[in-house]
Amino acid sequence: MSVLACDAITTGYARNKPVLRDISLAFDPGITVVIGPNGAGKSTLLRALLGTHPVWSGSVLLQGQPLHSVPPRRRALRMAYLAQRSTVSSNFSVREVIALGQYASQPSSRAIDDALERIGMADHAERPYHALSVGQQQRIALARVLAQLAGKEDGAVLLADEPVAAMDPAHASRCFALLRALAERGAAVVIVLHDLTQAIRIADRAAALSPDGTLAGAGPATELLEPEQLREIFGVAFDAAILRHGPALIPGEAVE
Incomplete structure (x- = not known):
């Protein structure tokens, strides 16, 4: 039984214009990346899996139970976004923003302090959240889910929508290392990404x-994230390379 699954879900925003059509996926402990062109429904898929966007047909299952x-409250103990x-x-x-992630459980100052330390912002605890840069706010959002799932990682679900879009390379690398650590503790981590090189390195x-x-x-990331498959998905030619720090996928010209 998968930690999270969707079975033939269809949904959208206007009844006669579905955004997602008959999607069936299963998510197990580890990192799954979701890719696709703009407007393909990646963010909508995450919200449907979370239960904040209703599905028109099909079902979402959390540990085998209809979501x-x-x-x-139980959902909030197992799922983070x-x-x-x-x-x-x-x-x-x-x-206070990080503490919002703990509303379903006993608040823990220790978990908050640990999360701040892990993202490298322990000295920002009392600063106004809106005084932070967008990249710093993304790091605080990560700290919130780390505190939310602290001690409950095994069998948990984290749905992340472009979680490092505003971060510099150093903090993005640190963020992905923390997401990998969650996965190694038994969480199913689902990440929407446009950076395909980063996707093949972490997924x-x-x-x-x-x-x-x-x-x-x-399927396995090494099989799906390869040039011929990506050409079909994006309509762009890709070159694959092995660099010092890992594999890279380099987009070229659009193809017919």
């Missing part, structure tokens, strides 16, 4: 969405 039947952009509107401190498995919202492919 809609899992009480919200990293959005593309901050959704914090009130004037909270950094510490165990990959899933690709087509522009029409259907599933273009899914």
Whole structure:
């Protein structure tokens, strides 16, 4: 039984215009990257898996149980979400923002302090959240989910939508190392990424969405993230290279 799965889900925003069509995927402990062209439904897929966007047909299962039947508090103990952009509107401190991730469990100052230390922002705990740069806010969002899942990583789910888009290379590398550590503790980590070189370096498995919202492919990352497959998915020629720090996928010209 997979930690998280979706079975033939179809959904969208206008009834006659589905964004996702008949998507079936299973997510096990490890890192799965979700790739695809702009508008293919990657962010919508994460929200459907999380339960914040309703599916029109099909089902989402959390540890074999229909997601809609899992009480919200129990769901919050097992599932965490990293959005593309901050959704914090009130004037909270950094510490208070991280504590929001613990509403379903006993608040733990130790977990908050540990999360701040792990992202390298222990000296920012009392600063106003909105005084931070966008990249720093992304790091605080990561700290929030680390505190949320602290001690509960085995069998947990983390859904991350472009989690390092605003980070510099050093902090992005640190973020991916922390996500890998979650996966090694038994969490199913699902990441939407546009950076295909980063994807092939961190992913165990990959899933690709087509522009029409259907599933273009899914399987081991080394099999899906290869030039011929990517050419079909993106309509762009790719070269593969092995560099000093790992494999790289280099896009070329668009192809017919």
